[in-house]
Amino acid sequence: MGLISNGTTLLDAGALDSGIATGAMTLLSTATASSSSTIDFTSGIDSTYKEYIFKFISIHQSNDGADFQFQVDTGTNTNYNQTITSAGFLAYHQEDDSASALSTHSGSAVLHQETGFQDLGRSLGNDNDQSLSGELHLFEPSSSTFAKQFMAVINEAASDNGTNQRHVTGYINTTTAITRIRFKADAGTIDSGTIKMYGIK
């Protein structure tokens, strides 16, 4: 039985009518860190959505100066070692105004056909009020044709008491579907923080 109001079908056949606006951004999963070595999303990444967004909220790590990173894997694999080529840059500024600049990521901050974890945040501070927030977009992870593009924007309170605005982009150089993603600190644990995964219709 349908539900019809003023001549407009609102719902029928077990679903809202396709003409009803329901928003294009769907929260799929939330992970809350608690001295976590890794945070994995191992389900929900498939062909349902062409774009997935991961939001990072007040990520606080146990070790001062540690990096916040991600890698992905295919199928039910747990190696998290897909081949990545990436680029990035940051704008930084110290609280005491002693330094500020725009700087290109180099060295271990970027990967070139490498299988290590990709840094999203670097040299984070672990003072009680220091953290990282931002987002990572992963495009069409289920594609069997294209490499998988990603881009991230991060703001972090750095261990040297400044703010870093990081822009990280790249591609996962595989035509196999990506089904899972892992976040971790390069040293120590993720003390606290929330990571949310959304699908974009």
Place this chain on the structure above:
Amino acid sequence: MAVISNGTTIADAGAFSVGLGDMVHIKTITASNDANVDFEHGSSSVVLDGTYPIYLFKFINVHPATDTVEFQFQANAAGATGFNETITSTVFRAYHDESGSGQAVEYYAAKDQANGTSYQSITDDVGNGNDESLAGELYLFNPSSTTFVKHFMARTTDYNSNDHNLTWHTAGYFNTTTAIDQIAFKFESGNIDSGIFKLYGLKDS
């Protein structure tokens, strides 16, 4: 009473059981020759507290009364006034003029703050020609936290008074562990002649 269609529960116990989207529109303010646009929790149906972990402000065709002005924002901590919270921020920008004769990307040290309390600019030199305006967005993370600094990230595009397209990328944090519950936008001088401001919340669960 539940609403069940074809065996599927659509709504029950005062809530929908089907996904309605997780980016929730909270408030739209349409500026009309206003000195500022102010979103304050608890005022005029604005929600800006622990209800959502992330808030998103969108600016659409914001047009200044005065030519060549900066567009700015600041916050108030809960119970505070004056829009003078402590900010450390970074800014970089890129521009390209209509003639194709000039383009660059640069860190913009003149507009960042180091534990400053000024309004944070998120673009400048906005033109007030009839077809000139700015648009963009600002994310505010976890404003109700009483533990962490409050991160923000903004990006804007504007048609500036020198007939450039200009894009700014601004990020930073409010260096306070008091909850933020009020955000205001304004131009450095003159009024906001017109423009649409929207506030969204991204659901926690």
